[in-house]
Amino acid sequence: MAALLLLAGACTARSGGVAAGDLEVHGAFSFAPPTTSEAAGYFTVVNRGRQADTLLRVTSPIAAGAMLHGQVQDGGMVRMTNVEAPVVPASDSLVLSPGGTHLMLMTLDRLPKPGDTVPVTLTFSRAGAVPVMLPVRAYGDAP
Amino acid sequence: MDTSSQVLGLALSPPQEKPAFTLTDTQGRPFDFRKETSGYVTLLFFGYTHCPDVCPVHMSNIAQTLKNMPAPEASRIKVVFVTNDPERDTAPRLRAWLDAFDPTFIGLTGSNAEIVAAEAAAHLPPSEKDTTAGAGAGSYLVGHAAYVYACTPDNICRFLYPFGFRQVNWAHDLPLLVAWPNSPS
Numbered sequence: 531m532a533a534l535l536l537l538a539g540a541c542t543a544r545s546g547g548v549a550a551g552d553l554e555v556h557g558a559f560s561f562a563p564p565t566t567s568e569a570a571g572y573f574t575v576v577n578r579g580r581q582a583d584t585l586l587r588v589t590s591p592i593a594a595g596a597m598l599h600g601q602v603q604d605g606g607m608v609r610m611t612n613v614e615a616p617v618v619p620a621s622d623s624l625v626l627s628p629g630g631t632h633l634m635l636m637t638l639d640r641l642p643k644p645g646d647t648v649p650v651t652l653t654f655s656r657a658g659a660v661p662v663m664l665p666v667r668a669y670g671d672a673p
Numbered sequence: 674m675d676t677s678s679q680v681l682g683l684a685l686s687p688p689q690e691k692p693a694f695t696l697t698d699t700q701g702r703p704f705d706f707r708k709e710t711s712g713y714v715t716l717l718f719f720g721y722t723h724c725p726d727v728c729p730v731h732m733s734n735i736a737q738t739l740k741n742m743p744a745p746e747a748s749r750i751k752v753v754f755v756t757n758d759p760e761r762d763t764a765p766r767l768r769a770w771l772d773a774f775d776p777t778f779i780g781l782t783g784s785n786a787e788i789v790a791a792e793a794a795a796h797l798p799p800s801e802k803d804t805t806a807g808a809g810a811g812s813y814l815v816g817h818a819a820y821v822y823a824c825t826p827d828n829i830c831r832f833l834y835p836f837g838f839r840q841v842n843w844a845h846d847l848p849l850l851v852a853w854p855n856s857p858s
Contacts, residue, residue, distance in 0.1 A: 564729060603835075607798050608816060632725065669732070669734075671839045
């Protein structure tokens with residue numbers, strides 16, 4: 531019984547996030563999109579290990595595609611770039627947030643509403659596949 | 674001096690006369706921006722509906738603030754969203770996207786040249802289509818001005834609202850813009 535509880539503890543990080551090996555994913559959420567063509571998702575990946583890991587891809591069973599976009603504001607302009615396989619350095623983190631790097635889910639098979647959750651799987655080169663649930667919030671300020 | 678009543682938006686220096694341009698609304702009718710918004714607080718934003726992050730956050734924060742304001746005050750504010758992606762943003766798509774925030778929001782489109790001219794009239798940098806980013810196969814992203822451009826009822830544009838301007842601050846500023854010029858700047 532104690533061993534089972536310990537195992538369960540290992541999978542649930544203190545902050546309500548998800549732990550996988552040296553990684554912890556927390557602060558995940560998605561905004562309820564106005565249409566099913568795109569939705570934005572956000573999360574933070576903390577690497578507590580001594581080796582870097584790489585986020586190879588993101589998938590969701592309810593979206594035809596998913597990609598990460600970096601975003602910079604420069605001289606009043608917002609410009610976006612594709613972010614391919616971002617590295618999460620050792621003892622560092624990868625932060626997705628509104629106005630910054632974000633996950634774009636494309637062509638959703640339903641319209642997520644506030645209170646729903648959107649399932650995604652983050653696949654890392656070392657930590658492997660990490661399932662993460664994104665609670666859906668109304669569009670607005672970051673929590 | 675009561676600093677709490679000061680507008681928090683970034684002051685345009687100098688303030689600018691309201692831009693003049695005519696684009697097409699989501700009913701297919703010509704929309705003379707300066708004439709149709711004359712006497713109203715006017716919030717102008719250039720963006721596109723396939724934008725998942727900056728554009729809907731701005732629109733939602735404004736929509737929620739308007740819902741929380743007394744109706745007579747909210748009715749003194751016009752929100753105009755100009756697409757800078759006229760190829761993909763058809764009138765029905767633009768309407769459906771704006772309706773998800775507030776059905777009173779005005780959606781405008783036009784030719785690429787007309788939209789760039791409207792951006793220039795508002796002294797905003799022209800949007801940039803970037804086909805190197807996106808999901809491939811005709812997908813692309815649009816670089817665009819991050820600001821909401823705000824004009825007071827005297828038809829002078831005085832403030833810019835950058836991304837990250839929070840809903841609580843919109844709730845602070847919009848009544849001051851409606852009351853202009855009786856609100857200290």
